[in-house]
Amino acid sequence: MxxxxxxxxxxxxxKSFECHALKGISFTVDEGELVAIIGKSGAGKxxxxxxxxAIDNYDGGSYRLNDTEVGELNQKKLAEFRNAHVGIILQDFALVEGYSVIENVMIPLRFSKTPRKEYKKLAMEALKQVGIDDLAEKDVNKLSGGQKQRVAIARAIVNNxxxxxxxxxxxxLDTVTTEQIIDVFKQLNKAGKTVIIVTHDMQVAESCNRTITISDGLIA
Ligand SMILES: Nc1ncnc2c1ncn2[C@@H]1O[C@H](COP(=O)(O)OP(=O)(O)O)[C@@H](O)[C@H]1O
Ligand SMILES: [Mg+2]
Incomplete structure (x- = not known):
């Protein structure tokens, strides 16, 4: 949890330009939930x-996953935490240009303890889960927006x-592609993954089981 x-x-x-982005946020997310975090641009999502x-720190309050207080972990433990627990899909895909689809998906495995000989199998399984295993050898530059997002999702789930x-x-993404990507998240959720989506798109928010609204750094 x-x-x-x-x-x-x-x-x-x-500093004179300091920005208090989160002002005392509290919530819980249970295992197996599909949650949307919504709010206007600049709200702190x-x-x-x-x-x-665990790619940025906080300076007050608490963030716990199960019994781990994430803010108390040192750099090495933080890296382990990310690898063991978190699959993150950043804004604008953040794929490595010039790499193929499967090479992009295998990247997180290099930072895990997975034996090298299993990389390909695991990457193909992740690609299958997001429905683009047929594109494994393709250059990511040649993909559509929806396909790129599927690669980013596959990369996020490859470490389980x-x-x-x-x-x-x-x-x-356009509305039809948005619908397809929502379906990918829904299927991952059905398969047991906890999913948290930050969005200002109501089509996405309405597809989730619960929404958390934040406004100006606070729960609205
Ligand atoms: N790296 C940063 N340095 C300084 N201010 C930041 C940084 N990232 C975000 N902010 C500020 O924090 C606030 C919340 O931003 P953000 O979390 O990006 O909001 P959202 O994702 O909801 O649009 C905004 O006022 C933004 O300008
Ligand atoms: Mg944002």
């Missing part, structure tokens, strides 16, 4: 997602994380 209590985050603390993904975080995963 994810448990966030009175979470605070200030960028550029102490990405900040929250980056903290949940406990939960999946996605930041505006349909922001660059």
């Amino acid at each position: 994810i448990k966030v209590e009175d979470l605070n985050k200030t960028y550029n603390k102490g 990405s900040t929250l997602l980056h903290i949940l993904g 994380p406990d939960f999946i975080l996605a930041d505006e995963p349909t922001g660059a």
Whole structure:
């Protein structure tokens, strides 16, 4: 279970241009949930997602996954935490250009303890789950937006994380493709994954089982 209590985050603390992005956020997400975090641009959604993904720190309150207080982990333990628990899909796909689809999906495995000889099999399984195993050898530059997003999702799940975080995963997609990507998340959720999607797209939010609204760094 994810448990966030009175979470605070200030960028550029102490400087004249400091920004209090999260002002005391509390919520829990249970295993197996499909949750949307919604809110206007600048509300603090990405900040929250980056903290949940352990790629940014917080400066007040608590973020616990099961019994681990994530803020207390050192760099090495944080890296292990990310690898063991989190699959993150950042805004705008963040694929490595010039790599093939399967090469992109295999990247997280290099930071795990997975034996090298299993990379291909695991990457193909992830690609199958998102419905593009037939594109494995294709150059990512040659894919459509929806296909790129599927690659990003496959890369996020290849390490078999406990939960999946996605930041505006349909922001660059048309409505039909959005529907297809929502279906991919729904299927992953059905297969047992906890999924948290940050979005300002109501079509996406309505497809989730619960929404958490944040406004100006607070739960609305
Ligand atoms: N790296 C950063 N440095 C300074 N301020 C930031 C940084 N990232 C976000 N902010 C500020 O924090 C607030 C919340 O931003 P963000 O979490 O990106 O919102 P959202 O994803 O909901 O649009 C905004 O005021 C934004 O300008
Ligand atoms: Mg954002």
